[in-house]
Amino acid sequence: MSSRQSPTPHAVSLSGIRKVYGTGDNSVVALESVTVNFERRTLTAVMGPSGSGKTTLLHCAAGLDEPTEGSVKLDGQEITGLSETALTLLRRDKVGFIFQAFNLMPALTAEQNVVLPLRLAGRKIDKAKARDVLTQVGLGDRAGHRPSELSGGQQQRVAIARALVASPAVIFADEPTGSLDSKTAREILELLRESVRLYDQTVVMVTHDPVAASYADRVVFLVDGSVVTEMANPTAESVAEQLTRLGEWAKQRSVARAEGGR
Numbered sequence: 001m002s003s004r005q006s007p008t009p010h011a012v013s014l015s016g017i018r019k020v021y022g023t024g025d026n027s028v029v030a031l032e033s034v035t036v037n038f039e040r041r042t043l044t045a046v047m048g049p050s051g052s053g054k055t056t057l058l059h060c061a062a063g064l065d066e067p068t069e070g071s072v073k074l075d076g077q078e079i080t081g082l083s084e085t086a087l088t089l090l091r092r093d094k095v096g097f098i099f100q101a102f103n104l105m106p107a108l109t110a111e112q113n114v115v116l117p118l119r120l121a122g123r124k125i126d127k128a129k130a131r132d133v134l135t136q137v138g139l140g141d142r143a144g145h146r147p148s149e150l151s152g153g154q155q156q157r158v159a160i161a162r163a164l165v166a167s168p169a170v171i172f173a174d175e176p177t178g179s180l181d182s183k184t185a186r187e188i189l190e191l192l193r194e195s196v197r198l199y200d201q202t203v204v205m206v207t208h209d210p211v212a213a214s215y216a217d218r219v220v221f222l223v224d225g226s227v228v229t230e231m232a233n234p235t236a237e238s239v240a241e242q243l244t245r246l247g248e249w250a251k252q253r254s255v256a257r258a259e260g261g262r
């Protein structure tokens with residue numbers, strides 16, 4: 001996990017992103033005019049009401065979903081228009097994922113789960129490095145345990161180790177603490193922050209939780225598919241206040257729209 005030299009300061013750049021699901025009367029505009037950059041070696045939280053487009057933004061940024069319009073650059077490389085095969089290879093190299101439900105293979109040990117993406121990519125398996133990363137996430141003594149023998153927090157640590165082991169350009173985390181109790185959630189958030197501070201990682205995390213967002217360097221707020229504001233150096237209180245303000249604003253806007261449509 002050495003620091004990387006790279007020509008752009010951004011691990012991920014989205015420019016003019018529009019994403020429409022479906023067609024005709026059934027179409028849903030999930031993202032509209034989204035331009036946002038995620039700087040290297042930062043932890044960014046993406047927040048917004050349910051349905052505001054957070055997961056869609058994450059999927060477009062990670063090359064899991066193709067925007068209807070706009071450009072996505074991952075580690076400086078344009079990914080829109082790439083074939084499925086090229087995207088799969090790019091994701092293997094440049095992207096790590098952490099999910100709310102951990103998504104570990106139940107039959108494999110912690111160490112085998114950590115090296116699985118490398119194995120699938122046909123890359124050399126460095127067992128010593130896998131052990132190192134497991135030690136870094138506090139599981140040095142659990143490498144031989146299967147997920148069912150680990151707590152939720154420990155399983156999420158394995159998932160973080162699995163994301164870290166390939167030193168990706170960016171790690172995307174979708175509600176990484178959503179199924180953990182608050183103490184364990186704090187430990188996982190500390191670990192994500194450490195992965196940025198100590199291991200030069202870039203992390204983009206979708207969350208509903210102002211406390212989780214307070215661990216980020218910056219929060220990007222979405223409403224109705226658009227980035228409406230951002231906040232640097234957030235606290236749980238300042239994020240909660242901003243969410244309340246945005247909720248009120250979104251409500252007034254939809255009432256005004258409904259009245260305009262009468």
Ligand SMILES: Nc1ncnc2c1ncn2[C@@H]1O[C@H](COP(=O)(O)OP(=O)(O)OP(=O)(O)O)[C@@H](O)[C@H]1O
Nearest residue numbers: 021022028029030049050051052053054055056057
């Ligand atoms: N595959 C899909 N087909 C059709 N509409 C979709 C699809 N995926 C998402 N949408 C719609 O796009 C909008 C944005 O959804 P998205 O899941 O990105 O929001 P979100 O902010 O992540 O929501 P939540 O916080 O509830 O997870 C919503 O209106 C959703 O119903």
